[in-house]
Amino acid sequence: MRVLLISANTEQINMPVLPIGLAHVAAAVELAGHEVRLLNPMSREGCLPLIGKALDEFQPEAIGISVRNIDNQQMQAPKFLLDPVKEMVARCRKGSTAPVILGGAGFSIFPQSALDLLGADMGIRGEGEDAFVRLLAALHRPADVAGIPGIVLPGGNSRPPCRHAGTLDAFPYPSPGEGLAFPHTFEGQEIWLPFQTRRGCPMECSYCSTASIEGKVLRRWSPGVAADAVARFRDAGFSHFFFVDNTFNLPASYAAAFCDELAARGPGIRWRCILYPWKLERELAGKMARSGCAEVSFGFESGSDEILRRMNKRFRTGDIRSAAETLHEHDIWRMGFLLLGGPGETRDTVLESLSFADSLGLESMKVTVGIRIYPGTALADTAGARGMIAPGQDLLFPTFYIERELDGWLQETVQNWAKDRPNWIL
16 A cells, blocks of 8 residues: 655744654554655645645555644744644645545644544544554454544544553664655754654653653663664764653663663764653763763753642652752753743742752753643643633643733743843743
8 A cells, every 4th residue: 555654743843853753653554565655844835735746646545644743832922733734634635535644742632623623534542653554454444443442533433542562672663764854954953863762651740741642651662772773873874863752761770771782883873862850870871971962851840849749740859959960970961941830839939940940050941931731631630620721621722721820920030030041941
């Protein structure tokens, strides 16, 4: 079967991002014996003509569209990102009779409402490597399609999320190819290739949507398999990698083994990761540095122990400070994150967080005011109990939590705080 896979992400909110998740699905589909073309428009300019050209030339029998982002997660200037995706679906409808199937991280958070809004034939919620291959095999048998775990159909006819593989070694890593190449317009930019070594997160932070996408059970590729995949991309000309695992340093034993394997693959690999600021040992930080770690996204979210508790964080401010110092000792650049305005936040805890973040001496700080509310989270439950959202409210359109008494004061305070701190980003 000829399968066209389209990355719907054309926004460059923080940085240009290659569709590595869709490339994983493409690798699995190819392994199953199908002919695959991966289309990565990267920007809206010329996107629809590019899709039209692919439809005419390739004549796909199935079309998959990956939806990565729903909105920009900014309360002050919210931007809804599904209107361009709707245009892509319409263009596919115009140029082909092939079924249009949605998937991706953003879609998996809001599967039914996104499918209904975008007007596709069906979608897959959660991990796509297995479910999409099953779907392709069953497309001509409607009863079989309806029975696939994770399938989402119009009219609210959805199955439970996809079954998550116990080990990820069953899924092939993609290889460098046409869909994972940057257009010439991005030449000269420092691009970080997103990469996963693990999926799932058991931490259950109060506001986090990861469980909707990847599940709560932490699963992994073998360290050597993951390191080999990185080395293949390095040999193909990539040099910067962003390990987007939610908690790179957990479990520490896996992180250490992966760093050892990465170091053994030789030079030319520079990487960054998302660090959970808890139990970061000097030995692991040293292995990270020696294997090429140059930067970390340091998501501690608050400098108040009370707010950290309310967010269901396992760490406290002492752990954050210790981790920051350990990273600094190993010359690893640190970008911190604050997430202000959530349940229990007060003027005192806001000022406590700002002062605490200042005291860490991080190379960069990103501050977000208001917290995006996602379905199925403890934050959504709290917002519902407080009457901030209605029962059963569709949260597809950007909805944010901010303590009412802070609205206005918090935005002004953060703006004034950042004026004299050029390394703080709002």
